[in-house]
Amino acid sequence: MNTVEITLPSKKYKRRMTIFSVSALVVAVACIYMNFNPLGFFTEFHFVRDLLGEMFMPNYRMLADNPSIAYSILQTLSMAFLGTVYGGIIAVILAFLAALNTMPYRVVRVLTSITLSLLRVIPVLVVILIFVIAVGPGVFAGMLTLVITTIGTFGKLFAEIIENTENPPGEAIYSVGASRLQVIRFSIIPQILPSLIANLLYAFDVNIRTAIGLGIFGGGGIGFQLQMAKSVLHYKDVTALISIIIVLVILAEKLSDFLRRKILGDGKLR
Amino acid sequence: MKWLEFSFKRYRKWLLPLLILAAVTEGAAIVCGATFGKLEEGLFKGISFLGFMFPPDWSAFAEMVQPAFQSIIIAFLGTVFGTLLSVIFALLAAANISNPWVRNITRLLIGLERSIPEIVILLLLIAAFGLGSMPGIIALSLGCIGMLGKLLADTIEELDPIMMESMESVGANKMQIIVFGVLPQIMPNLISYALFRFEINIRLSVILGAVGAGGVGYELDYSFGMLQYHRAFTALLVIIVMIFGTERLSYILRGKIKMEGALK
Amino acid sequence: MIEVKNLTKSLPNGRMLLDGISFKVKKGEFVGILGPSGAGKTLTLRCLNGLLKPDKGEVIIQDENGKGHDICKINKRELRRVRQRIGVIFQGYHLVKRLSALENVMIGRLGQISTARSLFYGFTDGEAAEALLALEKVKIGHLAEIKTGNLSGGEMQRVAIARAIFQLPTLLIADEPISNLDPSNAKIIMKMIKPLSATMPVVGVFHQPEMTAKYCTRVIAIKDGKVIYDGDPKLSNDMLVEIYGEELSLIEQQEHAVPAMLIN
Numbered sequence: 001m002n003t004v005e006i007t008l009p010s011k012k013y014k015r016r017m018t019i020f021s022v023s024a025l026v027v028a029v030a031c032i033y034m035n036f037n038p039l040g041f042f043t044e045f046h047f048v049r050d051l052l053g054e055m056f057m058p059n060y061r062m063l064a065d066n067p068s069i070a071y072s073i074l075q076t077l078s079m080a081f082l083g084t085v086y087g088g089i090i091a092v093i094l095a096f097l098a099a100l101n102t103m104p105y106r107v108v109r110v111l112t113s114i115t116l117s118l119l120r121v122i123p124v125l126v127v128i129l130i131f132v133i134a135v136g137p138g139v140f141a142g143m144l145t146l147v148i149t150t151i152g153t154f155g156k157l158f159a160e161i162i163e164n165t166e167n168p169p170g171e172a173i174y175s176v177g178a179s180r181l182q183v184i185r186f187s188i189i190p191q192i193l194p195s196l197i198a199n200l201l202y203a204f205d206v207n208i209r210t211a212i213g214l215g216i217f218g219g220g221g222i223g224f225q226l227q228m229a230k231s232v233l234h235y236k237d238v239t240a241l242i243s244i245i246i247v248l249v250i251l252a253e254k255l256s257d258f259l260r261r262k263i264l265g266d267g268k269l270r
Numbered sequence: 271m272k273w274l275e276f277s278f279k280r281y282r283k284w285l286l287p288l289l290i291l292a293a294v295t296e297g298a299a300i301v302c303g304a305t306f307g308k309l310e311e312g313l314f315k316g317i318s319f320l321g322f323m324f325p326p327d328w329s330a331f332a333e334m335v336q337p338a339f340q341s342i343i344i345a346f347l348g349t350v351f352g353t354l355l356s357v358i359f360a361l362l363a364a365a366n367i368s369n370p371w372v373r374n375i376t377r378l379l380i381g382l383e384r385s386i387p388e389i390v391i392l393l394l395l396i397a398a399f400g401l402g403s404m405p406g407i408i409a410l411s412l413g414c415i416g417m418l419g420k421l422l423a424d425t426i427e428e429l430d431p432i433m434m435e436s437m438e439s440v441g442a443n444k445m446q447i448i449v450f451g452v453l454p455q456i457m458p459n460l461i462s463y464a465l466f467r468f469e470i471n472i473r474l475s476v477i478l479g480a481v482g483a484g485g486v487g488y489e490l491d492y493s494f495g496m497l498q499y500h501r502a503f504t505a506l507l508v509i510i511v512m513i514f515g516t517e518r519l520s521y522i523l524r525g526k527i528k529m530e531g532a533l534k
Numbered sequence: 535m536i537e538v539k540n541l542t543k544s545l546p547n548g549r550m551l552l553d554g555i556s557f558k559v560k561k562g563e564f565v566g567i568l569g570p571s572g573a574g575k576t577l578t579l580r581c582l583n584g585l586l587k588p589d590k591g592e593v594i595i596q597d598e599n600g601k602g603h604d605i606c607k608i609n610k611r612e613l614r615r616v617r618q619r620i621g622v623i624f625q626g627y628h629l630v631k632r633l634s635a636l637e638n639v640m641i642g643r644l645g646q647i648s649t650a651r652s653l654f655y656g657f658t659d660g661e662a663a664e665a666l667l668a669l670e671k672v673k674i675g676h677l678a679e680i681k682t683g684n685l686s687g688g689e690m691q692r693v694a695i696a697r698a699i700f701q702l703p704t705l706l707i708a709d710e711p712i713s714n715l716d717p718s719n720a721k722i723i724m725k726m727i728k729p730l731s732a733t734m735p736v737v738g739v740f741h742q743p744e745m746t747a748k749y750c751t752r753v754i755a756i757k758d759g760k761v762i763y764d765g766d767p768k769l770s771n772d773m774l775v776e777i778y779g780e781e782l783s784l785i786e787q788q789e790h791a792v793p794a795m796l797i798n
Contacts (some may be wrong), residue, residue, distance in 0.1 A: 126509065242386065
């Protein structure tokens with residue numbers, strides 16, 4: 001008496017169970033392959049408990065005892081800041097070279113686009129390892145890495161932002177006989193500046209996090225201190241450093257949010 | 271010099287910020303030992319070293335396939351378990367599902383997790399469990415909570431409140447509202463966020479590998495350590511293919527979901 | 535049968551929203567509640583199925599066995615049980631947009647199945663067939679498999695009615711079921727609701743006196759939280775003026791004057 005065909009719940013149930021069991025099977029096989037027991041985190045939780053016992057209370061006295069900690073915080077901040085500034089400048093220049101409406105020569109455009117895409121997929125790890133060998137371990141290597149990753153992450157994006165600008169103002173300026181540079185200055189730059197600034201502030205936020213990680217691979221800064229404290233098993237120092245890192249990251253995020261709001265106004269966040 | 275005066279007025283409001291910016295840059299440059307000339311030199315050194323690594327050692331290629339596969343699996347498992355965890359956290363952190371106390375505490379935890387870099391979590395887990403893929407997978411799973419948990423909680427909070435009330439008014443309990451009202455509605459978002467996170471996890475799994483979670487990241491670090499730069503170059507190529515491939519895949523899948531989601 | 539006695543609700547600042555509302559609706563009656571914006575119509579309705587607790591007063595609802603429950607006093611568990619048999623049609627169409635029309639209808643019985651069963655997609659084939667019958671009763675059986683997000687406003691409201699029918703309710707509450715619809719669709723919906731009053735009391739809030747005059751068996755008018763009229767659905771012109779004031783721009787009346795704090 002049904003006038004329409006409907007998928008019966010029993011059928012739906014079967015289909016759902018099939019999908020569920022197949023995915024569960026895939027995950028299970030993957031777990032077995034990696035020799036990973038998802039419940040291990042809980043069954044072997046005593047390891048975590050032991051570690052937490054080692055870690056508390058955080059030893060903040062070390063900050064006073066070891067003046068290099070304060071300096072390494074400054075190093076991490078400088079590293080992230082310089083990486084953002086230099087990387088940002090280079091990214092903007094490359095973006096102008098890669099954008100359709102600012103670069104008339106196809107060869108240059110394609111070459112820069114390929115460079116940007118390559119930089120985007122090269123993992124941070126490779127970059128830092130290369131620079132550690134090329135210029136020696138330390139903050140400088142970390143900073144150079146951040147320059148490269150900033151270009152990689154934001155170059156392509158900036159090129160897209162430039163290409164998405166509206167053309168009519170440009171055409172109007174061309175029509176009164178302006179040069180290409182003048183069009184860039186008076187039509188394109190005013191249009192892209194807000195999102196450029198917003199993205200660079202975001203880049204600083206991202207770079208702080210990356211900079212901390214880089215320290216572990218020889219990039220210097222607070223990450224390096226953390227690695228040191230961990231390798232000599234001073235877990236109370238580790239806890240103190242982690243709490244500093246958390247504060248650092250939150251402050252950087254708040255600062256970047258604050259500046260973005262201050263420079264761009266509340267409404268123009270995106 | 272009339273035009274100069276005019277320009278000065280025009281750009282005056284930019285002057286102070288730019289001066290501050292320049293001063294901070296200078297200060298930071300001193301801390302990093304990186305003046306502009308040295309920057310150029312350093313970048314050039316890096317690129318020339320990359321040239322020195324060429325050509326790749328193709329004989330090592332076969333040894334790289336399995337570690338690369340392992341890295342992908344680590345990222346996959348991290349994303350699966352991380353997404354499950356995030357859904358739980360998101361439900362607890364959504365104002366329209368959980369109670370205010372639980373919500374605020376969960377939001378605090380999510381925010382806290384977001385500000386710890388994954389690599390720090392991994393270091394701690396390695397300290398607890400020793401080297402291996404397990405701390406890597408757990409670190410990636412926990413790393414998902416900060417991002418996915420927040421995004422999903424926000425998505426859940428945007429759901430139509432009267433839709434949920436109308437389910438409540440037929441006598442459904444919380445669990446039933448979640449299963450029949452919340453989950454179907456957030457599913458498209460959930461999947462596309464998870465795919466996006468998978469891309470990030472692939473990149474992270476390479477880095478975590480070098481710290482001790484295994485996989486292709488370890489091979490890379492090892493090759494650098496043993497000064498086998500041509501082998502490292504092979505690892506680099508494998509990593510690039512891996513990242514590029516998963517990125518394309520996730521992009522295509524997300525596009526498909528968007529098409530379907532457009533129908534609401 | 536549903537009996538409302540002396541329903542009272544006030545804001546913390548002392549403003550009376552509901553001031554001693556009492557009425558009684560029996561099986562076979564289709565009661566339309568009229569009143570100007572902010573008079574307390576929607577609030578009254580929300581008290582009827584326990585979405586809102588009044589400060590004072592009783593709402594006694596007879597369940598399927600003829601036993602009366604005071605919905606303002608019973609505990610959460612019992613409230614859920616009573617609600618299973620109260621059909622509610624909301625203003626607008628608050629369905630789960632990514633589920634099919636059929637599934638949305640079946641959600642009407644969520645309260646009647648156990649949580650464990652509902653976790654495993656707990657509807658039986660028999661229930662699906664029944665739900666389809668309900669959809670056919672409102673003449674949209676052919677849309678059963680379509681996601682409700684893709685239906686038109688009138689169709690969605692019909693799904694909501696089908697859901698209420700499927701619940702086998704002992705009481706039907708409708709909160710402005712026709713206010714977002716065009717006139718011809720509104721008439722269709724009214725024609726569908728009216729016959730339901732043969733088996734259960736039906737209470738609805740409406741804006742349109744001409745609609746209630748045509749379809750309802752009785753009209754209750756509420757103003758400033760008090761019942762000012764209870765009787766024949768065909769209101770005299772004087773009565774209309776008393777309810778809505780001099781300006782009779784009734785069709786434009788919008789009902790959003792309920793303080794937000796009471797909705798949430």
